[in-house]
Amino acid sequence: MILITGGLGFIGTHTARALLDLGESCVLVQRRQAGALPAALAAEHGSRLFVEQADLADRDRLRAIGDRHQVTGIVHLAGSVPWPPGPGDPVEAARAALDSLLNVVRAAADLKVARVVTASTIGVYAGAETGAGPLKEDLPLPMTTGHVIPAFKKIGELLTDHLAAATGVDLVNARISAVWGPLGRPASVFFAAPQLVHAAARRAAPDLSALYVPAHADHGTDLIYAKDCGRALALLHQAPRLNHRTYNVxxxxxxxxxxxxxxxxxAMRIDLPPGRASQAPADVWLDITRLRQDTGYAPAYDTARAVADYLAWLGAGNAR
Known part of the structure; x- marks a missing residue:
């Protein structure tokens, strides 16, 4: 039984499906009140899929869920980041974010699980001396960051590296690139793909006002389709042996x-300004050699197939 924190969320749902397709059972843990199972997953895998409500600050509750479901592994996708910022004390928000990660590791050690995969982000590479070509996991990273999400993901990576050695739990960091596809947010502040696809599905002009940098035709990043992301995380968790602590997903x-x-x-012609905006950061994409070699992963969705699949999903009446 694999416990997935944030299991009813965007990436969590796709990861659960991939693990179920590999023959695993899953318990999806959410902070909000647990509701019904996702309809498609319930129809196909209802007997091997469970939903539990728990705040990750409640270590006893997390441990009790693990005991009850005989959890053997964990995929930790819930934030562990004080984002979005709330009205409360930022110091307490930071403490709660770190406690959620530490409680997951504590539960893993108590339950003697085989492996914990924790979600990091492509954002940790921001500010690094990248040069040309794809970014590899051993690239030195700067200690500074321009956003709270990569800041706390860097902290999390350092903590898991330390705690893996100290506790004996196999803790693995997954640096996930920009994810898009079914169940994702209709608009991103970081990249334009969701807005563009939703606009085409509605036959309406895209609203790109939420983007941090105005969208131009030649802006790019490493986009991983949600179904590929879920499968990559599932393979990373299920691999018999991993040779590294950190993997690009x-x-x-x-x-x-x-x-x-x-x-x-x-479906629809959308014209964007040519070239690049002057304030746009350098385009980055990630080297996935480690992931390929240790798990056998290969992306199943190129851009054309991903767009067609996403449009079909939205065309079937799904809101996101």
Whole structure:
């Protein structure tokens, strides 16, 4: 039985499906009141899928869920980041974020689970001396960061590296690139792909006002389709042996806005300003050699297939 924190969320749902397809059973843990199982998952895998409500600050509750379901592994996708910022004390918010990670590791040690995969982010590479080509996991990272999410993910990586040696639990960091696809948010502040696809599905002009940097045709990043992301995390958790503590979970290629609009063209033509905005950061994509070698992972969705699948999902009446 694999426990997934944030299991009813965007990436969690796709990860659960992938683990279930590999023959595992899953218990999905959410902080909000546990509701019904996702309909598609329940129909296909209801006898091997469970939902529990727990605040990760409640270590006893987390341990009790693990005992009751005989948990053998954990995929930790819930935030462990004080984001979005709330009205309370920021010091207490930081403490709660770190406690959630520490409680997951404590539960893993108590339950003697085989492995914990924790979600990190492509954002940890921001500010690194990247040079040309895909970014590898051994690239030195700066101690500074421009956003709270990569800041706390860096802290989490350092903590898990220390605690893996101290506790004997196999703790693995997954640096996840930009994820898009079914169940994701219709709009991102970091990349334009969701807005573009939702606009094409509605036959309406895209609203790109939420983006930190105005979208231009040649902007790009490493986009991993949600179904590929879930499968990569499942394979990472289930691999008999891992040779590294940290893995890039990504497509391994650069996808530009022009690639997305070209794939959307049969449904709707969307024109973006050519070139790049002057304030746009450098385009980055991730090296997935480690992930391929240790898990056998290969992306199943190129840009055209991902766009077609996403459009079909939205066209079937799904809101996101």
């Amino acid at each position: 990504a497509s391994g290629r650069l996808t530009t806005n022009a690639d997305i609009t070209a794939a959307l063209a049969p």
